[in-house]
Amino acid sequence: MPAPSLVEIRDLNFTYDKRPVLQGINMTFPKGKLIAIMGLSGCGKTTLLRHIGGALKPTRGYVKFDGQVMHELDARGLYLMRRKMGMLFQFGALFTDMSVYDNVAFQMREHTDLSEEMIHNLVVMKLNAVGLRGAQHMMPSELSGGMARRVALARTMALDPMLVMYDEPFAGLDPISMTVIGDLIRSLNDALGATSIIVTHDIQESLKIVDYVYFMANGVIVSEGTPDELRACDTDFVRQFVHGEMDGPVPFHYPGVDYRQALNLRA
Amino acid sequence: MAVVQTIRAIGHRIVDTVWRIGVAARFFFLTLLYSGNCLRRFHLVIKELFSTGVMSLIIIIVAGLFVGMVLGLQGYETLKRYGSESALGVMVALGLVRELGPVMAALLFASRAGSAMTAEIGLMKATEQISAMEMMAVNPIARIVAPRFWAGVISMPLLAALFSAVGIFGGYLVGVVQIGVDEGSFWSQMQAAVDFREDILNGVIKSVVFGTVVTVIALFEGFDAPPTAEGVSGATTRTVVTSSLAILMLDFVLTAIMFRGA
Numbered sequence: 001m002p003a004p005s006l007v008e009i010r011d012l013n014f015t016y017d018k019r020p021v022l023q024g025i026n027m028t029f030p031k032g033k034l035i036a037i038m039g040l041s042g043c044g045k046t047t048l049l050r051h052i053g054g055a056l057k058p059t060r061g062y063v064k065f066d067g068q069v070m071h072e073l074d075a076r077g078l079y080l081m082r083r084k085m086g087m088l089f090q091f092g093a094l095f096t097d098m099s100v101y102d103n104v105a106f107q108m109r110e111h112t113d114l115s116e117e118m119i120h121n122l123v124v125m126k127l128n129a130v131g132l133r134g135a136q137h138m139m140p141s142e143l144s145g146g147m148a149r150r151v152a153l154a155r156t157m158a159l160d161p162m163l164v165m166y167d168e169p170f171a172g173l174d175p176i177s178m179t180v181i182g183d184l185i186r187s188l189n190d191a192l193g194a195t196s197i198i199v200t201h202d203i204q205e206s207l208k209i210v211d212y213v214y215f216m217a218n219g220v221i222v223s224e225g226t227p228d229e230l231r232a233c234d235t236d237f238v239r240q241f242v243h244g245e246m247d248g249p250v251p252f253h254y255p256g257v258d259y260r261q262a263l264n265l266r267a
Numbered sequence: 268m269a270v271v272q273t274i275r276a277i278g279h280r281i282v283d284t285v286w287r288i289g290v291a292a293r294f295f296f297l298t299l300l301y302s303g304n305c306l307r308r309f310h311l312v313i314k315e316l317f318s319t320g321v322m323s324l325i326i327i328i329v330a331g332l333f334v335g336m337v338l339g340l341q342g343y344e345t346l347k348r349y350g351s352e353s354a355l356g357v358m359v360a361l362g363l364v365r366e367l368g369p370v371m372a373a374l375l376f377a378s379r380a381g382s383a384m385t386a387e388i389g390l391m392k393a394t395e396q397i398s399a400m401e402m403m404a405v406n407p408i409a410r411i412v413a414p415r416f417w418a419g420v421i422s423m424p425l426l427a428a429l430f431s432a433v434g435i436f437g438g439y440l441v442g443v444v445q446i447g448v449d450e451g452s453f454w455s456q457m458q459a460a461v462d463f464r465e466d467i468l469n470g471v472i473k474s475v476v477f478g479t480v481v482t483v484i485a486l487f488e489g490f491d492a493p494p495t496a497e498g499v500s501g502a503t504t505r506t507v508v509t510s511s512l513a514i515l516m517l518d519f520v521l522t523a524i525m526f527r528g529a
Contacts, residue, residue, distance in 0.1 A: 053402055082404035093399035096391075110405050 003030035006163055006195045007052060011061035014047060014219075021047050023219045025061070029163075034189050034196045036206045038241070039216035045199040048216075049165050052197065053087060054078045066162065083111060086161035090168040092152035094140040100127070100151050101136040107158045126154040129191075130184055146177025150184065157188055163195050164188075170202040178202070182209045203242055207231070215241065217249075291487045294408075298416050298486070301409035311414040312421070319380040319415065320422030324429070326379050327372055331430035334371060335437025338362055342438070343446055355448050356457035359438030360431075364461060364470045365526070368431035370518050373477035375430075376423055377510035381485035384415055385506040388489025389499035397490075412486050419485070423478025424471050431470070469525045476517060481510045 007029035014022040022044045029035050037045050050056045051063050054070040063070045068081060094103050104123045108114055114122070127133045130150040140148060149169065156164055166185065170178050186209040189196045200206050207213070207227040215223040215230070215238055223230065223238045230238055240248035256262065305311045342358040388411065391397050397407045435457075442448040461467065485506045492502035 055398070055401070079404040079406070082402060085402065087399070087402040089395045089399055091394065093395040095396055095399075096394070097387075107403050107405075110403070110410070 003032055005029060006031045006066060007197070008064040009048075009052075009061070010064070012048070012051060012058050012063060013060040014044075014051065014056065015059045016047075021219050022051075022058075025216075025219075025221060027214055027221070029195055029197060031195050032189075032193055033211045034186060034198065034209060036198045036200060036210040036213045037216060038199075038201060038203060038206065038213055040201060040241075043216045044219045045201075045216060046167055049087075049167055049197065049199050052163075052165060053085060054081065083159065084162045085165065086156035086159075086163070087165045088149070088152050088156045088167065088169055090171055091145075092140075092148040094143075094148055094152055094155070096140050098140075099136070100132065100138050100140070100143070103140070103151060104136075104155045104158055106155065111159065122158070126157055127151075129157070129188065130154045131180075144177075146173050146180065149173065149177070149181055153181070153184055153188070157192065160192050161194060163197070166196065166198040166200070168200055168202075169198060170200060170205050178205050182206070185209060203244075207242075290491070291483065294412075294487045294490065295483050297408050298412050298483070301406055302413045302417065304409045305414040305417060311410075312417045315414045315418035316422055319376075319384070319418045320426060322383075323376060323379045323422070323426055326375050327426045327430050328433050330371060330375055331368075331433035332437040334367055334430075335359060335363065335434030335439075336441045337437075338367070338434065339438035339441030339446075343442055343448065352448050353452035354456055354460075355438065355442045356435075356453035357460040359442070360435055360457045360461050361466060363431040363434040363438075364466050366518070366522070368434065369427045369470050369473040369477055370514060372427040372430040372474065373423065373481055373514045374511055376419075376426060376478070377481045377485070377514065378507055380419065380422075381481050381506050381510050382503045384419075384482070384485040385489040385492070385503045386499060388412075388415075388486060389492035389494075389502050392490070392492060393494040393496075393499060407490075412490065415486055416482050419482025420475065420478045423481070424474040427470065427474035427477075469521075472525075473518065473521050476521065477514050480513050480517060484510045484513065 005028045007027075009025055009027040012022050012025040013020070025048065027037075037048060039045050047056065051058060051070070052065065054063075054065075054073065057071040062072075065081060066084060068077070070078070070081065073081060094100075095106065098106065101123055104126050105119050108119045108122060123136065124133055127136055130153050132147060132150055132154065135143070135147060135151070140151070143151065153169075169181055169185065173181060182205050185196060185198065188194070198206055198210060207230070210227060212226055213224060213230055214221055217237060223233060223235050225233065230242060233239065233242075237249045239245065338359045339355065342355050342362075343352060346352050346354055346358065388397075391411065397411070400407045400410060439453060443450045443453050488502040488506045488509075492498045
């Protein structure tokens with residue numbers, strides 16, 4: 001029997017400034033799975049993530065999280081739903097005026113009545129899980145990009161969310177940090193029994209860890225499947241994306257006037 | 268056509284300004300509405316009091332000392348013409364407590380603490396820290412804005428009082444120590460002429476109003492800044508310019524209400 005879904009997206013349309021950003025998106029995110037949404041920059045991936053978080057209201061359709069339609073919730077209801085979510089931002093978005101320890105403790109202090117002693121133990125456990133127990137007194141400005149992402153991951157997991165969203169978790173990382181972050185995403189998802197959504201265009205790293213992939217282009221889903229299915233897929237777009245080919249359905253040249261015409265040459 | 272375009276541009280500008288004032292007023296209202304959390308957890312306000320108040324001490328003390336010394340020098344030169352050098356203490360004290368203390372401290376506060384608040388919140392927005400807080404189900408107005416607002420409102424009258432006190436000391440140094448005005452008359456005439464309610468309390472009211480206005484402008488500009496380097500720098504500039512103009516205009520209005528016919 002398939003796992004019940006935690007997030008359901010049906011006929012999601014979003015228009016910004018008369019420009020259609022998302023068109024008729026249908027997706028299902030079963031509980032416990034790690035699912036990637038891939039596509040080129042500007043194809044609507046982050047906009048989709050913002051809809052799941054309830055930060056944007058769709059023009060048509062809906063996002064249902066844990067049985068609730070997100071855009072129908074009032075501010076209080078939205079905040080209650082967000083307590084069940086965690087989000088890792090592209091560059092970590094750590095609070096720069098707080099230490100690593102305080103960043104991880106932030107949600108515990110805001111949303112729970114736990115004693116400082118209990119919070120201390122939880123923070124140390126979360127930081128230990130990402131290998132940064134020894135960095136708890138450092139400030140975000142003292143961390144490398146990879147360390148900042150790991151601290152942000154520990155902060156995201158602070159209250160053991162049901163759903164974790166990752167916005168470009170591999171962006172700007174060196175190969176070692178990339179592997180570390182990828183492994184942590186997979187192991188933490190499995191350890192917590194959470195559901196994870198990764199928005200990325202880093203195909204090689206994400207295909208190693210995810211269960212299912214949605215490919216997006218120009219606001220629509222162009223392909224979907226398991227990593228093995230996508231590696232074997234012969235769709236032009238997917239092949240170009242997976243193998244990093246320079247030209248194809250996504251053209252190398254930005255549309256413009258004819259080359260000869262641009263050079264003022266006669267035919 | 269040029270005339271129509273000019274009128275249209277002016278109209279747009281007026282509508283934009285009115286709309287922006289409305290948004291800022293709503294922001295102020297929301298800040299008050301969501302202040303309960305930070306007033307209950309007062310350590311959040313104390314932390315901000317350090318960065319807005321304590322970190323502004325040096326500029327306030329140094330500026331206050333020099334303004335007081337200038338007042339002492341200029342006041343002595345003027346009063347000497349009428350043989351009233353002994354009233355130097357009164358002149359320095361009234362000038363500082365009624366006007367220069369609240370106004371100068373507020374202008375310095377806007378430049379030092381106000382611009383820092385705008386830049387900090389603008390950068391928090393640009394680096395997605397505010398979005399991260401919203402995604403953690405924490406209201407950024409309650410957690411980021413409200414503590415800073417109350418820190419500004421509390422620290423401004425204290426800084427203005429300190430500015431006036433240091434300024435009076437500067438006037439004393441120049442008038443009594445350097446020039447040789449009688450120390451007894453300097454202090455006794457000041458004590459006799461400065462009224463607590465009429466002068467000091469009105470000065471405190473002015474500084475509370477200035478503190479509120481400057482802090483709201485600084486926080487609103489930061490919160491409303493486009494999340495780019497250019498956007499943050501523009502917002503910081505607007506904070507200093509708008510706050511300074513607001514302080515000077517409000518000072519006239521408050522002075523007219525408080526001291527007319529006094």
